[in-house]
Amino acid sequence: MIKKMINKSASKSPWLFHINTGSCNGCDIEIVACLTPRYDAERFGFKLAGSPRHADILVVSGPITVQSRDRLIRTIEQTPDPKCVVSVGSCPKSGNVFKGSYGIDGPLDKYVHVDVSVAGCTPKPEAIMEGLYKAAQILEKKREAMSK
Amino acid sequence: MIILQYLFYILIFPGALFTIAAGLLLAGIDRKVIAHMQKRIGPPVAQPVYDFFKLLGKETIIPATANRAAYLIAPVVSFVSLCIVMLFIPILGFRAIGGAADMIVILYLITIPGAALIVGGAASGSPFAGIGISREMVTMMAYELPLVIILLTVAKKVGGDMLIFDLGIVSAYQAQAGSLITEWSMIPAAVAMLLVIPAEIGTQPFDVAEAENEICEGPLVEYSGSPLALFKLSINMKMIIMTGLFTALFFGGIRTGFVITDLIVFVLISTAVMLVCITTTHAITARLKIEHLFKFYWTVVAGLALVSAVLVWIGL
Amino acid sequence: MIQHFPVLAVMSLFLGAFLVEIFGTKREAVRNAITFVTFTLVLILLYALIKPVILEGRVISYWMGNWEPVAGYAIGIGYEVDALGLVFAIIAITAFWLSNLYSFGYMKGEHHLGHFYTLFMMLCGSIIGFCMTGDLFNMYIMVEIMTFSAVALTGFNTDKDGALEAALKYLVICSVGSGFILTGIALIYLQCHTLNIAQLATMLAGRLTPTTLMSFGLIVAGFGVKSFMVPFHTPLADAHAVAPSPISMVLSGVVTKAGVYGMIRCIYILFRAMDLTQMQILITTFGTVTMFLGVSMALKQHDFKRLLAFHSISQVGYILLAVGLGTTLGLTGGIFHAANHMLFKGLLFLAAGAVLHQTGGITDLDRLGGLSKKMPHTTICFLVGAAAISGIPPFNGFASKWLIYQAAYTKAIESGNFYYLIVTIAALTVSVMTLASFVKITQAVFFGQLSEANKDVTEAPKVMLVPMYIISALCLITGVGYKFFASYFVLPAVNSAVNVTNYIDVMMGDGYAAAAGVSNMAADNVMISSWSPVVYLILFVTVLAAACIVILASSGDRGRVVEVTDKDALKHSNFFSGEEPVYSHVSGSDMLWGYKHNFKAYYNIMDKIHTGRMTDYCSMVVIAAAVIIVFMFMFMR
Helix, strand or coil: CHHHHHHHHHCCCCEEEEEECCCCCHHHHHHHHHCCCCCCHHHHCCEECCCHHHCCEEEEECCCEHHHHHHHHHHHHHCCCCCEEEEECHHHHHCHHHCCCCCECCCHHHCCCCCEEECCCCCCHHHHHHHHHHHHHHHHHHHHHHHC | CHHHHHHHHHHHCCCHHHHHHHHHHHHHHHHHHHHHHCCCCCCCCCHHHHHHHHHHHCCEECCCCCCHHHHHHHHHHHHHHHHHHHHHCCECCECCCCCCCCHHHHHHHCHHHHHHHHHHHHHHCCHHHHHHHHHHHHHHHHHHHHHHHHHHHHHHHHHCCCCCCCHHHHHHHHHHHCCHHHCHHHHHHHHHHHHHHHHHHCCCCCCHHHCCCCCCCHHHCCCCHHHHHHHHHHHHHHHHHHHHHHHHHHCCCCCCCCHHHHHHHHHHHHHHHHHHHHHHHHHHCCCCCHHHHHHHHHHHHHHHHHHHHHHHHCCC | CHHHHHHHHHHHHHHHHHHHHHHCCCCHHHHHHHHHHHHHHHHHHHHHCHHHHHHCCCCEEEEHHHCCCECCECCCCEEEECHHHHHHHHHHHHHHHHHHHHHHHHCCCCCCHHHHHHHHHHHHHHHHHHHHECEHHHHHHHHHHHHHHHHHHHCCCCCCCCHHHHHHHHHHHHHHHHHHHHHHHHHHHHHHCCCEHHHHHHHHCCCCCHHHHHHHHHHHHHHHHHHCCHHHCHHHHHHHHHCCHHHHHHHHHHHHHHHHHHHHHHHHHHCCCCCCHHHHHHHHHHHHHHHHHHHHHHHHCCEHHHHHHHHHHHHHHHHHHHHHCCCHHHHHHHHHHHHHHHHHHHHHHHHHHHHHHHCCCCCECCCCCCHHHCCHHHHHHHHHHHHHHCCCCCCHHHHHHHHHHHHHHHHHHHHCCHHHHHHHHHHHHHHHHHHHHHHHHHHHHHCCCCCHHHCCCCCCCHHHHHHHHHHHHHHHHHHHCHHHHHHHHHHHHHHHHHCHHHHHHHHHCCCHHHHHCCCCCCCCCCCCCCCCHHHHHHHHHHHHHHHHHHHHHCCCCCCCEECCCCCCCHHHCCCCCCCCCCCCCCCHHHCCHHHHHHCHHHHHHHHHHCCCCHHHHHHHHHHHHHHHHHHHHHHCC
16 A cells, blocks of 8 residues: 555655756746646645756756756766656757757757657746656556566 | 554544644645735645655755765654654644653654754755755754743643643643733743744744755755655744644633534644734745844843743742 | 761761772772772771761760860861762762773773772762761861862873863962952851861851851852852863773762862851842852853863863752752752762763774764764663753753752742743753763764774773663663652752751751751741653653564565664665765764854853963952952852
8 A cells, every 4th residue: 555655646746956067947837837837846746956956857957068967877877766767848858949059968868868858049947847747647656667 | 442542643634634734724824824915826725745755856966975874764753753742732722642651741843843853954965065064053942031931920820830741731730820922921932932933933034044045945945755755844834833832822712612623723723823923924024044044032031931920930 | 885986987988089099009900909999898888887977867966085075165176978969979989989990991001000099989988988977177188188189180190182281271360269268267267267067157157247158258259269160160171081981970070079068068057048039149140150151161062071161060050050949849959960970970081982982083073973873872871861861851960950940940930030940041041951962972973973093993992881871771770760769869969958956066066056046947847849750761761662563564565674684785774865974073062053053252252261271260269259258248148
């Protein structure tokens, strides 16, 4: 019964940790917009966590600059399983307008399996919300796979 | 039979299970009401339960710098010691175990979870945790002074010329003479107590120790999985214990005659107290700095409590 | 048979001191054997006295050379052991026995160890003699031996920075104190022509002439210096910082208690002045100031042993406060706290000594850190000591502090004096400040990150760990069974301090006290406490067992625990906002900032007062003594 409850809770209380890997701040303010009263991500249990050790979903925005690459990898490693990686915006997916720059070492899926990718420059809060919700569902599946 | 009865007391009704359930309920209500105050829909009331179970399902990563034993034992000590405190607090007329601990002892018993949090945080070896425990300790020092004065004031008010530290007697006195909140000389102390509760639990504006966007949740920074779940649960349990203590001290005169209705009234009053002192302050304030927090408690709050102490001392 | 035990105990220690000096200067085994056998012998002798003296309430008297009183006048030197003296003697010998065991490991390889143990045994002998003597001048002599051996032991590591300076400070301040005591005794002798405490008690009680009042003031100030209460506390911090750790343990656990014992003996028995409200206010004020100043100075220290030294001052403040209340409950709390303080402060000093010994002499809180992984046993012992001194239930510190709070609050209610309520609040607040400074040490020394310099530190040797574990166990046992200890160990001592007639009659012959018109103080032995550690422990174990069952039963369902297999794995590295973890230890000076900031003005004043100059400190001592005497002349005549 405890196992069932744990598995069920996995999708109901996803805590976010937000990593900015050289983003222009456009996606970041849209992520913050999700938490505002208008969109209220907290009704699904989303909450910003202060440390990756507490997080379930890592929200990555930005085109992975060379400087941020090691930090990104380390932070993802520090997050306990089960975890999901969500890329927000076009930058982590493709590099966007920064593609080909000497300072960019993307895309994100070179380093880690991306569970949900929200495209757009910048994506709308509704899109981000949907992406996060999908990630929460994936989280539950991962937890079920882990507990077997 | 008597053993089974006490096991029921310890593990189920005023003890562990009730404290957990009531704590989670209060935490859920708290989050829901804050959301509504901010014109949000907010999470379901059961959200703290989901949070707890989700954390149980996560991995527990032991940091390389941590002292494994202290890191894993501290949350258990914090949780267990909080389960017991509720047994000593009278639930209006009902009291499971009387005479084993009184107000001053309870004051010390509720420092144990704080000390456990500090030891656990320190054991994780993170500098964020180091700063966090430093702040946690200063917060503890800050609210302890007014809390001490409040408890001694209540003792004097109830006892008169006798030494009364026992919460059961405090409760019985109020049943006869009316709740202490109705005495105007006790109102400053009650206000001071309302200000002590959020610092004890560590909610805004007094959450300097666990400032999540400044020092990454302070002592908890390296915690993950089940130990983190126990610490978060301890914080929720503190809510019912502190508001319950307030109820016992200032609303102890209310009696309904049945344990069940007593219990419901107790939880309702505790919820109301929580809505005033935790939820409202959380919703309308921003975080203080640690030095301002300390100053606030040792001047304003301690001053309020002292006003009550003087008033009670001269017999008002 | 049994009446020879006290004098045998003192003599065997002094004899042992000579034997060590003669036979033990070269060979370690001989030296250790002599000290261990002597201390164990004395331990047995004194513990054998527990049954007749403490449990049965007998008072044992012994006249040196059989010089018994002639015509009601005591001429010879008499030993008189009542429960009060024996309790303090037992505190002393327990501390010395454990400290001696510890020093076998700690002092190994030092030079001149023969002299060390000689002084060590003389210190012990003098304190036990001090607690058991019934003669005022003999008391003074023992105080002098105690002071001088303590001074020599403080400066024992002469090659250490500041050792000689600290010893000199200690010597000067304590000599001034001894001077006070000697002058006081001389004045009493001038007035009464006798030095026997029992006989003096019949002459002085309630008859405070200007001469005796002067001597009373001098003796209180003198024993105040010996117990290091606040204006006299200055040499202690330096002394503890440089003294070897076993010496620190006995300095704080026993030598300061000797001052407290002298104070109790003089105020309660010799002058019987504890009924006077002014006397109570005087002593409690000194106690409260000592308590607060000690702990607030401790919060600011960044040297491990200095910090502990200021806590000794603070805890002596607790004891003085309790003793000064003048009630039996207060005295119970005070004496119990004295015994407990010996245990937990001894434990803390031993833990500090283990750290210092293993790290090669580092006591700076800013240079230590993360030692819990290297020294797990020391850490456990330290945490027990820290919990005990900060008054965390169910350890012994809480039990005795709890009695003290009750005593102070009862006093406040009974006397209707708001001052005592402030005292109670101060006592409760100081307790949490104590916790704060131990949190500081815990983080700065044992937890946090290990510095590169301390990478090869190992656990302390077994001979040092054994005394630490013994004391840890005692801390828990006395805390859980505090009612037992308070009623069978401390309460007899309290009763003997209050029932003077028995003390006088045993020494001077039956009916002597009644003839002189001395009556007992009213003893109101009320233990009003609803704190039952046993119930608490049962509850704790029950809930813990239930929690463990749930934790184990659900272990398959919960997330797994990822053990550290590779230290450098990214997964286990500390969260540093994503950066690569670097050595970044939150050390002692970084802690408790919000508090220090608000107390800046106070600390500026304190820094001005603690100049470190001996002349300033001496004048502080003299001024404080003058204040005590003036206070007595103004309010107690």
